[in-house]
Amino acid sequence: MAFFKQMILLCLLNLGVSLSLSGQPNQESAYSGSWYRRISLTAAAGSSSNGILKKGPGAELAIGRHLSEKIQIGVAGGLEWLGNRPYQRFAPAVVEGAWLLRTGQRWSPYVLGSLGYGFAWKDAGGAYRSVRGGSRWNVQAGITRKLGGHHQLLADFGLLEQHAEAKRDNFWWWGGQDNYVHESFRLHRWRLRLGWVF
Numbered sequence: 001m002a003f004f005k006q007m008i009l010l011c012l013l014n015l016g017v018s019l020s021l022s023g024q025p026n027q028e029s030a031y032s033g034s035w036y037r038r039i040s041l042t043a044a045a046g047s048s049s050n051g052i053l054k055k056g057p058g059a060e061l062a063i064g065r066h067l068s069e070k071i072q073i074g075v076a077g078g079l080e081w082l083g084n085r086p087y088q089r090f091a092p093a094v095v096e097g098a099w100l101l102r103t104g105q106r107w108s109p110y111v112l113g114s115l116g117y118g119f120a121w122k123d124a125g126g127a128y129r130s131v132r133g134g135s136r137w138n139v140q141a142g143i144t145r146k147l148g149g150h151h152q153l154l155a156d157f158g159l160l161e162q163h164a165e166a167k168r169d170n171f172w173w174w175g176g177q178d179n180y181v182h183e184s185f186r187l188h189r190w191r192l193r194l195g196w197v198f
Helices: 002-022
Strands: 035-047 053-066 071-081 089-100 107-120 128-132 134-148 151-169 180-197
Touching: 035 071, 035 151, 053 089, 053 180, 071 107, 089 134, 089 151, 107 151, 134 180
Parallel strands: none
Antiparallel strands: 035 053, 035 180, 053 071, 071 089, 089 107, 107 134, 128 151, 134 151, 151 180
16 A cells, blocks of 8 residues: 555656646647656566576656657656565666657657666565665667546566675574575566557
8 A cells, every 4th residue: 555655656756747847838849858757556577596586567657758758767766676676676767768769650660768776675674684676777668648638658668687685694504693695686578568649
């Protein structure tokens, strides 16, 4: 329940910031320097080093600007689970850019790339003493469906790489305060995203 409350607060904050930045209602044109907002749900899946399938959901909020009819840039953030371990959940903050391959049509394909940092956190207790996020990037290709005005639905699919580090208890060593293992991870996930642009 706390997750959904945080998502609602982030949506309201995103909408307020985007409206204050735009300063005026969007005109009929979807381009010429107009702002866009996007709310998305994500699903990521991929195999870990031991071959076990890891998957998880996520939610993302974005705000950006059309630089031209075919190019847009923005920033995005949210929450994303790439597995069920403490080092596999993140609050990413990224810069993104998209190239719209065909504009002015009801269906429009595009490619998108993002680069940023995923912040990780852990619950109290447990075997992990600390977790730390790291850099992340992803590339995706998808299609939008224009609904009218600035409203669009989108679906895209691509590859995500997230770096992370963790310190966990060393179960094979007893004695002293330094009985921990330091681990580094490069998480590769296939990522599906469904969203609404307004």
